Amino acid sequence: xxxxxxxxxxxxxxxxxxxxxxxxxxxxxxxxxxxxxxxxxxxxxxxxxxxxxxxxxxxxxxxxxxxxxxxxxxxxxxxxxxxxxxxxxxxxxxxxxxxxxxxxxxxxxxxxxxxx
Amino acid sequence: xxxxxxxxxxxxxxxxxxxxxxxxxxxxxxxxxxxxxxxxxxxxxxxxxxxxxxxxxxxxxxxxxxxxxxxxxxxxxxxxxxxxxxxxxxxxxxxxxxxxxxxxxxxxxxxxxxxxxxxxxxxxxxxxxxxxxxxxxxxxxxxxxxxxxxxxxxxxxxxxxxxxxxxxxxxxxxxxxxxxxxxxxxxxxxxxxxxxxxxxxxxxxxxxxxxxxxxxxxxxxxxxxxxxxxxxxxxxxxxxxxxxxxxxxxxxxxxxxxxxxxxxxxxxxxxxxxxxxxxxxxxxxxxxxxxxxxxxxxxxxxxxxxxxxxxxxxxxxxxxxxxxxxxxxxxxxxxxxxxxxxxxxxxxxxxxxxxxxxxxxxxxxxxxxxxxxxxxxxxxxxxxxxxxxxxxxxxxxxxxxxxxxxxxxxxxxxxxxx
Numbered sequence: 010x011x012x013x014x015x016x017x018x019x020x021x022x023x024x025x026x027x028x029x030x031x032x033x034x035x036x037x038x039x040x041x042x043x044x045x046x047x048x049x050x051x052x053x054x055x056x057x058x059x060x061x062x063x064x065x066x067x068x069x070x071x072x073x074x075x076x077x078x079x080x081x082x083x084x085x086x087x088x089x090x091x092x093x094x095x096x097x098x099x100x101x102x103x104x105x106x107x108x109x110x111x112x113x114x115x116x117x118x119x120x121x122x123x124x125x
Numbered sequence: 126x127x128x129x130x131x132x133x134x135x136x137x138x139x140x141x142x143x144x145x146x147x148x149x150x151x152x153x154x155x156x157x158x159x160x161x162x163x164x165x166x167x168x169x170x171x172x173x174x175x176x177x178x179x180x181x182x183x184x185x186x187x188x189x190x191x192x193x194x195x196x197x198x199x200x201x202x203x204x205x206x207x208x209x210x211x212x213x214x215x216x217x218x219x220x221x222x223x224x225x226x227x228x229x230x231x232x233x234x235x236x237x238x239x240x241x242x243x244x245x246x247x248x249x250x251x252x253x254x255x256x257x258x259x260x261x262x263x264x265x266x267x268x269x270x271x272x273x274x275x276x277x278x279x280x281x282x283x284x285x286x287x288x289x290x291x292x293x294x295x296x297x298x299x300x301x302x303x304x305x306x307x308x309x310x311x312x313x314x315x316x317x318x319x320x321x322x323x324x325x326x327x328x329x330x331x332x333x334x335x336x337x338x339x340x341x342x343x344x345x346x347x348x349x350x351x352x353x354x355x356x357x358x359x360x361x362x363x364x365x366x367x368x369x370x371x372x373x374x375x376x377x378x379x380x381x382x383x384x385x386x387x388x389x390x391x392x393x394x395x396x397x398x399x400x401x402x403x404x405x406x407x408x409x410x411x412x413x414x415x416x417x418x419x420x421x422x423x424x425x426x427x428x429x430x431x432x433x434x435x436x437x438x439x440x441x442x443x444x445x446x447x448x449x450x451x452x453x454x455x456x457x458x459x460x461x462x463x464x465x466x467x468x469x470x471x472x473x474x475x476x477x478x479x480x481x482x483x484x485x486x487x488x489x490x491x492x493x494x495x496x497x498x499x500x501x502x503x504x505x506x507x508x509x510x511x512x513x514x515x516x517x518x519x520x521x522x523x524x525x526x527x528x529x530x531x532x533x534x535x536x537x538x539x540x541x542x543x
Contacts, residue, residue: 010295095297096247119294 011049011092011120012099018086019112024058026086028111035107042089047102053087060085083114090120137177140186141170145263146348148190150235153242153298156198159260159288165201169194236261237352238298244313245296252287253316254323259284261348262341272323272338310353314362314418317345321366339370350405357409361419364405368425371398383526387434399429420449439469456485464497472504492521496531499538508542 018026035053042048054060064072086108093099096117103115145166152162169190183189202209243256258264258272270280290296301309324338346363353359375389403426409419424445431437446462459482467475479498488494499514515535522528 095295096245097297097299097301100247 010094011090011122012096013118013120014051014089014091014099014103014106015085015116015118016053016087016089016106016108017083017114017116018057018108019083020057026057026111026113028113030107030110038106041105042091042102047091047093047098049090049092051087051089054085057084057086086113137174141173142263144187144190145170146236146239146261147187147234148194149260150237150239151191151233152194152198154233154235154238155195157298159242159291161198161201163260165194165197166190168197234352236348237300240313240349240352241300241309242291242296242298244309244316245291246309246312247294247296248287248290252283252290253312254319255280255283256287257316257345258320258341262345264341272320272341306356310356310358313349314358317342317349318362318366318418320345321370325369336373339366339373342366343370357411357413358416358418360405361409361416361422364402364409364422365418365425367398367402367405368422368429371395371402371429377526381526383524383530385530386428391432394429399426402426403430415448415452417449417452420445420452424449434468437468439465443469456482456487457491459485460488460491460494460497467501467504472501476501476505490521492518492523492527492531494518495521496534499534503534503538503541506541508538511538512542 021027060076062074062076066072091099091102099117103109103117106115109115149162149166152166153159156162172193173190239260243260244253255269258269266281266284267277270277321339321342324335343366346366349359350363372389372394375393376384378384406422406426409422424442427438427442442465443462446458446465450458463475463478466478482488495514496518499511499518502511502514512535515531519528519531522531
């Protein structure tokens, strides 16, 4: 069963992630996911505050806007895809992720697995 | 003849209500699918209702039901190959995680796993109690709907949604490991306690039905107690509910009005239930640091064991509120402690503590706070101030019996003032 872990970081007023997790924390977490054989993908967004949204209306016109979260305090910082037996195992990994600390949170969502 | 027939059917239904949770839990454990388990459980019980009255109850009713249900599950899986393939994977994983314990004709008791699944933190809080009542107490969806005063169709949708969540998220059917148990057990206890308070609050609906709910919660706690005999907070929760429920006959007057603890006819309390609760309090408070439910139960036991208000062991109650304050500090605990101090040291001492809580935002709008002030002020002979406090409490009171009681107090201090 694959689960998507969406890593939401809390940002301070200057748009920098709050908290004290270091690149080493993340590398260590990455390594333990791979060693446990549950890693099925993942990445970090390049810039926490920059995003573009595309909508196509009923006439086929493309509408591109900034956001959606330039103003919000919690932003998507990255994601992991884990392959684990059940929700509790996924939640355990989420709790170990540095992104779940210092005001950040992890949203865990099951994937339907159409991609095989 | 017909009368006897329907009576024996009722007896059988009572048996099934007991067996249903056990059977359902064993089948969920086996097939890893709550829906399938529920369907074949119902079918097996229907089959028993047809066969048992004619052929007699088999020597091992639980095993008979289990065999029948399993056969029906296999039939169903044969009909739906894709479903079967998916289930097979689940089942193999489950078997690998923990092999099915051998049985000697009886059913393995796997209700504990079901408790933890129904109370999983990934489910919305409102669904946890509903699911627990449906799966473990064996209530029908219509009965669960009545319990929460919502239309049956609404409850049906909620239960289906909760079961879908369990399946889609793949919430495991398991008892948390020893190191996680302290984190997860409070969630299960909270569900059972919320079912009880739903029954105790008696805010609306016919009284009898609410009492049923309180009794259902006690029955669930008894099951938990059997399954987790070493968990002191389980003992504490069961004790607390028994000690509160023991007073239910005396809690309402002849017209359904609220009778406060001070004015209750203590001969109408259930003394067998009180002594059972008191014994459990001992189990809850020995062998380690006390827990929230255990301390609350100990306070309830002191009230229940006193012949009247005056001879209640108030110093001990104050000491227990001190412990509770250390475990889970809250303005409501402070309020209750202040009332106990007033009983121990006199109304002036209690009032001083209450006035220290006046700035608490969580007590503004909480009617027991001005009601307690009114009580202490009137005992100090400050009737005009007491009237102001009672009027404030009256405005905040949520239920009619509460308002009736407060109007009575307001009139009484009014008479004193004149």
